[in-house]
Amino acid sequence: MQSAPTSSAGSAAKATGNTPLGGGGSKDSTATKRSTRVRPGDFIFRGLSTGSAVLIMVILAGVALFLIISAIPAITADWSTNSDLNTGPTAAFPNFWAYVGPLIWGTLWSAAIALLFGAPIGIGIALFISHYAPRRLASLLGYLVDLLAAVPSIVFGLWGIIVIRPFLLPLSDWLNANLGWIPLFGGAVTTTGSTILAGALVLAVMILPIITSISREIFLQTPRLHEEAALALGATRWEMIRLAVFPYAKSGIVSATLLGLGRALGETMAIALIISPAILVSVRLITEGQNSQTIAANIALNFPIATTLQRDALIGTGLMLFVISLAVNSIARAIVGGKRGKRKKGGGKSSSPSPLSQLPSGDAAVSIALDDVTREGRATDVDTEAHISEDDVEGAGK
Amino acid sequence: MSVLSPRTKPTGPVANSLTSGQLPRFAELYILGASLLVSALLLLLVGFSVVGWLVLSAVIYLVALALLSSVVENRRKATDRVIRGLVTVAFLLALIPLISTLATVIAQGIGEISWSYITSVGASTFDPNTLTVTQTPGALQAIVGTLIITGIASLISIPIGLFTSIYLVEYALPKQWLARTVTFLVDVMTGIPSIVAGLFAFSLFSIIVGPKAFSGFSASVALSVLMIPTVVRACEEMLRLVPSDLREASLALGVSKFATIVKIVLPTAIAGLITGIMLAVARIIGETAPIFLAASFTDNFNANPFDGPMQTLPVLAYTGYAFPGKDIAASNASAWGAALLLVLLVVILNLIARVIAKIFAPKGMR
Structure with missing residues (x-):
């Protein structure tokens, strides 16, 4: 009470009618009021954030909605009588489904071939970076793979035209001459190299980074103790990976592959630039006129020359692509999410003991210092070592 | 210890138990x-x-x-x-x-890129006397178009993406249905094929504007659909790295949530945010298909994003091969020039992003 007037004489003078004590009391009350009241800045900011989140839902719904609105005229039209649709790129198809069917096949087919090349190599690279490469090199190598992801798809397309096409020509000739009885390699062999094989190879290169980066992340998350336990029991590096890393990363590998598939399904430029297509269902890999066209490349090639209704038809095929890739991506995410939930529920016992119990019995080796375990060639064979260790223990006991 | 290494073994090269039965080192x-x-x-x-x-x-x-x-x-x-x-x-x-x-x-x-290639507008001129078409290479219209379209796309996507990530990290409770739905939708959106985004923008604008819907802005909308999810994912990851001690300390001092986010959380994560955003920009700058559908292509110089077709570097590279002019070799060469410029842009953006991440990385984390 005595100090109050001296310390805040000025403020008391400003706050007319308030005694210093009363002023303090009112301050307190405003503070409590403030904490309960929502401040405008807070309110606006919260609104903006929530609004953006809702906006994302709106955008996704809008994508689907506008595609459907644009596609409906072409889907419902009678293609054989409609003068707009029985000419040009959409001629010779009785209806929309006859048009989009072969395109869906081509999309799935090229993506499947790309996955066949891309997935094993991508997972191999991820393993190399996470478990084989020297620690110091690993981050640099990871950066190189990221660089591969950063190269625009159009550049890969151009590269495919002038490098991959001629590169595959001798191989195509050889395959056709020697294995031509297999439908895959049958038909009239290409002379320019504009085959679906070339396109799919470029696709494989483009999906490598996504498969690699996701699987690498999952591989690196393997519990270190599982790995060390496997090595301590005498597993070689590969056995450790098979028994500790792969069971842990199984769902991650599957979803990485599916995400790669999603990317391959929607990739446009590589296919549009490289293959010389036809709208038909074909498994031939190395012919020129019998490459199944993909949805995305078909849109890119025909969009500039299409009439309005033909454009609607192309948008309809795009809608199908949207649905397919949505399904693939949702499955991929669901696999990751579902596995994660299970793992949490099951606790720690789900993955660790079962794979390790599969280790060949009698192959247990003496563990060396944990730091050195990961180094190759140290985990030696059992017989002599085991004796030494027993002796050592006895000796220590004496 | 004597049991460990008995000296009764014969002389001569003893098989070392550690290295026997192994291939030599190299x-x-x-x-x-x-x-x-x-x-x-x-x-x-x-x-x-x-x-x-x-x-x-x-x-x-x-x-x-x-x-x-x-x-x-x-x-x-x-x-x-x-x-x-x-x-x-x-x-x-x-x-x-x-x-x-x-x-x-x-x-x-490398042979195509020169000062005049960068600073002049490509054109083909028809000489009525000799009946020949001569093409003058130039990429200025494409460079300008790329910068404008990418810029507008960033202007749309960065706020939406940043605010969404702030919502997901700061405001949403983890089990709230909106948060879970948005997280799932963002995941799904990352998988939208780029050409579908282009089709979406085209049909959106052809319904609103009518035919002749090609415009740079339309391409920006298409790119935003592709860019928003990448921005959300990157920013969300970065915001989650901010230690919650900092937030709690700020809130405990009576600072409002808004001020905590703006003054504490965002500055702590700023390096990561910029890096993530730049990588997102680098990702969409090379997109070809959506721009090609939404903005079409042209040889004319057009710096107005709301009117008429616009040329961009990736589309220049594509059309140089897919729809070459009379002089095919010149078109192809021009395509390679555009491709090289594009790669340079992407690499520069990536390098800047990494450097920012290195320099401004908050100390003591990780």
Whole structure:
């Protein structure tokens, strides 16, 4: 009470009618009021954030909605009588489904071939970076793979035209001459190299980074103790990976592959630039006129020359692509999410003991210092070592 | 301890228990060298090619390693060594397209890029006297178009993406249905094929504007659909890295949530946010299909994003090959020039992003 007037004489003078004590009391009350009241800045900011989140839902719904609105005229039209649709790129198809069917096949087919090349190599690279490469090199190598992801798809397309096409020509000739009885390699062999094989190879290169980066992340998350336990029991590096890393990363590998598939399904430029297509269902890999066209490349090639209704038809095929890739991506995410939930529920016992119990019995080796375990060639064979260790223990006991 | 190493063993080279039954230390290198040599010799008999040489060497190397290791060591170690070889081969295989692509782009594009290519508008002029079309290469219209379209797309996507990530990290409770739905939708949106985004923008604008819907802004909308999810994912990751101690300390001092986010959380994460956003920009700057559908292509200079077709670098590269002009060689060369410019842009953006991440990384984290 005595100090109050001296310390805040000025403020008391400003706050007319308030005694210093009363002023303090009112301050307190405003503070409590403030904490309960929502401040405008807070309110606006919260609104903006929530609004953006809702906006994302709106955008996704809008994508689907506008595609459907644009596609409906072409889907419902009678293609054989409609003068707009029985000419040009959409001629010779009785209806929309006859048009989009072969395109869906081509999309799935090229993506499947790309996955066949891309997935094993991508997972191999991820393993190399996470478990084989020297620690110091690993981050640099990871950066190189990221660089591969950063190269625009159009550049890969151009590269495919002038490098991959001629590169595959001798191989195509050889395959056709020697294995031509297999439908895959049958038909009239290409002379320019504009085959679906070339396109799919470029696709494989483009999906490598996504498969690699996701699987690498999952591989690196393997519990270190599982790995060390496997090595301590005498597993070689590969056995450790098979028994500790792969069971842990199984769902991650599957979803990485599916995400790669999603990317391959929607990739446009590589296919549009490289293959010389036809709208038909074909498994031939190395012919020129019998490459199944993909949805995305078909849109890119025909969009500039299409009439309005033909454009609607192309948008309809795009809608199908949207649905397919949505399904693939949702499955991929669901696999990751579902596995994660299970793992949490099951606790720690789900993955660790079962794979390790599969280790060949009698192959247990003496563990060396944990730091050195990961180094190759140290985990030696059992017989002599085991004796030494027993002796050592006895000796220590004496 | 005496039990450990009894000295009753015979003299002479004793099999060291640690190294016996193993291939010598650099055996893999020796085998690699030998297999390179053998396959070179074999191929010299039938005709040499670099690709065949490397493939044959790899095969010989793996087979020789498997045989040697299974004889000297055991089957398990042989498997281990072969797998190690296979994994390494997979990695080298991936380096080939990377190096080959970059080398090809540089080799093909370097001749095209010059000061006049960057600063002049490409055009083809028809000479009525000689009836020939001469093409003057130029990429100015494409450079300007790329910058405008990417800029507008960033202006749309960065606020939406940043605010959404703030919502997900700061406001949403983890089990709230909106948060879960948005997280799922963002995941799904990352998987939208780029060409579908282009179709969406085109049909949106052709419904609103009517026919002739091609415009730079439409392409920006298409790119935003692709960019928003990447921005959300990157920013969300970065915001989650901010220690919650900082937030709690700020809130405990009576600072409002809004001020906590703006003054504490965002400045702490700023380096990561900028890096993530720049990588997102680098990702969409090379997109071809959506721009091609939404903004079409043109040789004319057009800096108005709301009216008429706009040329961009990736589309210039595409049309140079897919729809070449009269002078096909010149069109192709122009395409390579655009491709090289694009790669340079992407690499520069990536480098800047990494440098920012390195320099401004908050100390003491990780």
